[in-house]
Amino acid sequence: MLLAGKKVYVLESGLEYRKYKSTAPRALYNKYLSFEKDLEVYGIDVIEFLEKVEEKNTRKEEHKRVEEVSTLESLSSIPEEEMSFEIRNKRLISEADLRKPFMNGMKSVVIDKKSIITPLANDFIRIHNLKVKRV
Numbered sequence: 001m002l003l004a005g006k007k008v009y010v011l012e013s014g015l016e017y018r019k020y021k022s023t024a025p026r027a028l029y030n031k032y033l034s035f036e037k038d039l040e041v042y043g044i045d046v047i048e049f050l051e052k053v054e055e056k057n058t059r060k061e062e063h064k065r066v067e068e069v070s071t072l073e074s075l076s077s078i079p080e081e082e083m084s085f086e087i088r089n090k091r092l093i094s095e096a097d098l099r100k101p102f103m104n105g106m107k108s109v110v111i112d113k114k115s116i117i118t119p120l121a122n123d124f125i126r127i128h129n130l131k132v133k134r135v
Contacts, residue, residue, distance in 0.1 A: 084108035
């Protein structure tokens with residue numbers, strides 16, 4: 001789950017070794033404590049109640065909503081002319097040439113009249129509704 005980018009939580013009540021603090025050998029108990037600290041270093045959070053996870057999730061969702069709104073506002077303030085890019089120095093336009101600028105928010109492409117667009121690039125243009133202007 002950690003490698004997939006998902007957050008992992010452990011309930012304190014699930015840590016059995018804590019119940020035996022008074023009877024366990026000190027070296028063994030300290031070893032378990034170090035294991036717990038290693039888990040925290042890897043990104044696993046130890047929580048008391050499930051409600052704390054829900055509180056964290058609602059805070060993150062609110063923060064994401066605020067970021068999305070501010071991103072949309074900043075994008076809407078940019079005129080359409082600024083959302084285009086030029087590939088005039090290339091004779092052959094591939095899908096890779098279009099993908100990176102598209103991921104950065106570009107919606108139109110200016111290419112040379114003699115440029116050749118590969119079939120895969122044509123599909124990319126059609127699927128993502130890019131505007132192509134030949135100059």
